[in-house]
Amino acid sequence: MTPAPIHLSGERLMLDPGGALFWPAQRLLAVADLHLEKGSAAAIKGNLLPPWDTRATLDRLAALLRRYRPATVVALGDSFHDAAGSGRLQAADHTRLAAMAEFAAFVWVLGNHDPAPPEGIAGTSTAEWRAGPLLFPA
Numbered sequence: 001m002t003p004a005p006i007h008l009s010g011e012r013l014m015l016d017p018g019g020a021l022f023w024p025a026q027r028l029l030a031v032a033d034l035h036l037e038k039g040s041a042a043a044i045k046g047n048l049l050p051p052w053d054t055r056a057t058l059d060r061l062a063a064l065l066r067r068y069r070p071a072t073v074v075a076l077g078d079s080f081h082d083a084a085g086s087g088r089l090q091a092a093d094h095t096r097l098a099a100m101a102e103f104a105a106f107v108w109v110l111g112n113h114d115p116a117p118p119e120g121i122a123g124t125s126t127a128e129w130r131a132g133p134l135l136f137p138a
Helices: 038-044 053-068 091-103
Strands: 004-008 011-016 020-023 028-032 072-076 105-109 124-126 128-131 134-137
Touching: 011 053, 020 053, 028 053, 053 091, 072 128, 072 134, 091 105, 105 128, 105 134
Parallel strands: 028 072, 072 105, 105 124
Antiparallel strands: 004 011, 011 020, 020 028, 128 134
């Protein structure tokens, strides 16, 4: 599938069919609502979901990082399904996400599901992120 270009505030952006926005001029990749550890959050409440949701999401994110090689990744809120989600990451998933955050500067825009920065994962946490003429809210 081919990314679709759009123009916003005089900037050329690419809408990726993988569920992301890439801004070539800024080498910025924006993703939203990853909901990492949704399966483990459901399991705590007795609702069993397949336990591979985080791994599948990280696979898709890794593919986007390989495709675009961004300098910055802006995760627009609800990156984790709840405030304790980063603490429930499997060791391999934690290591993988931490490596991604070493590859590109991660900006964690805090959302209603994840109101605090993820523990043990590099990056900047903020209520919103501005780059050039664009504002990235949760």
